[in-house]
Amino acid sequence: MSEKENVAPLDALTQDDFVHVGYIDRPEQEMVQGEDESALRDGWERFKKNKGAVIGLIVISIIIVMAIIGPMISGYRFDEIFKGYNNLPPRIPGLENLGFFDGTSRGVNVYEQLGVTQYFWFGSDTLGRDLFTRIWSGTRVSFIIAIVAVLIDFVIGVTYGTISGYFGGKVDMLMQRILEVINGIPNLVVVTLFVLVFKPGMVSIIVSLMITGWIGMSRVVRSQVLKLKEQEFVLAADVLGARKMMIIVKEILPNIMGQMIVMTMFSIPNAIFYEAFLAFVGLGLAEPQASLGSLINTGYNSMLTHPHLLIFPVIVLSLLMLSFNLIADGLRDAIDPTMKGH
Incomplete structure (x- = not known):
């Protein structure tokens, strides 16, 4: 009998004709080492390794909390005027016993001299308003500007840059x-x-x-779209008949989200400084509303005689801008795959 005749037909095979030989052991060096990590988790791990970015995140969190509760815990309104309490130096309960922030200016305790029993933690301004309350009320304005800047970047900048880069040709030339x-x-x-x-x-x-x-933002998005629209996965979606809007939303934008977030984080301090600059030159909020820029403008005029009017809003504004820049730098390093391992 030939070898062919010994082979049973496939339809005649049963489960008993197969023998389980167990799992094949692979050499240890062939096994994939480490746990699978998502891009988000991997980015977060790299972000946490950036000490500057973590410090910036902590500082921003503290400033946000103070902007929310600061005007409430002071006990004063931002526009409340105390007659005769003009330009009082800082006085903080507890710290006054340590010899600083005790209401002393040029060797004289102004609070005792005027018989003031109230505490103004950052002092009072030229009209007798609590500077602590006004600074944190002004910080709220800065965060409102930050939110507006984010919305403008994503709604106008991303839309304009995406349309210009994806459609190209005459459309791109006209829009640019x-x-x-x-x-x-x-x-x-x-x-x-x-x-x-x-x-x-x-x-x-x-x-x-x-x-x-x-x-x-529009320029960054346009450059990224010009690069991605020629990639194979975008061309494949186009060949399969996907609508242009679906290609943009599902194929292109998710792949440039990292660059968009980083660019937005860098634009926030620019917008905050822009508002502060406008307020400083007198084109910001009108009195009695306060912003960090208007407070700096007021303090600048009294810098030599009452330096606390300038120092405190400058410190808050500087910390705000520096922290956002540190976070943006950390996000860029965490999101950019070329920075992995640095």
């Missing part, structure tokens, strides 16, 4: 020429014109940010 014209107009001129129309206030600042605040 419009962008160059807008970018060529000085921001201060734009803001001054809006102030003449809308008067100083939050509306003027927000509208001026909407004019030019999204340009940086």
Whole structure:
């Protein structure tokens, strides 16, 4: 009988014809070492290794908490005026017994001299308003500007850059020429014109940010879209008949989300400084509302005689901007795959 005749037909095989030989042991060096990690978890682990970014995150968290509860725990309103309590130096319970923040200015305890029994933790301003309350109320304005900057970046900047980069050709050329014209107009001129129309206030600042605040984001998004739209997975989706909007939303934007987040984090301190600058030159919020820029402007005029009016808002603004920059730098290092292992 030939060898072919000894082979049973496939349809005649039963379970008893197979023998379980057990699992094959693989050499240890062939086994995949380590646990699988998601991109988010991997990025978070690298972010935590950046001490500067972690410190920035902690400082921002503290400032956010103080901006929320600061005006409540002081016991004063931001526009409450105490007659005769003008330009009082800082006085903090507990610390006054240690010899600092005790209400002393140039060797004289102003609180005892005036018979003031109240505590003004950061002192009072030129009109007798509590500086502690006004600083944290002004910090709220800075966070509002930060939120507005994020929304403008994502709504206007991402949309404009995506359309310009994806469709390309004449559409891209026209949109980039419009962008160059807008970018060529000085921001201060734009803001001054809006102030003449809308008067100083939050509306003027927000509208001026909407004019030019999204340009940086749109350029970053456009460059990333130009690079990704020629990739195989985008071309495959196009060949399979996916709509352009679906390709943009599901294929392109998720792959540039990291760059968008980093760019947004860098734009936040720029927007905060922009508002502070406008307030400093008198184009910000109107009295009695406060912002860090307007408080710095007031303190600048009394810098030599009452330095506390300038020091405290400058410290808060500096910490705010520095912390956002540290977080943005940490996010860039954590998200960028080329930085892995550094």
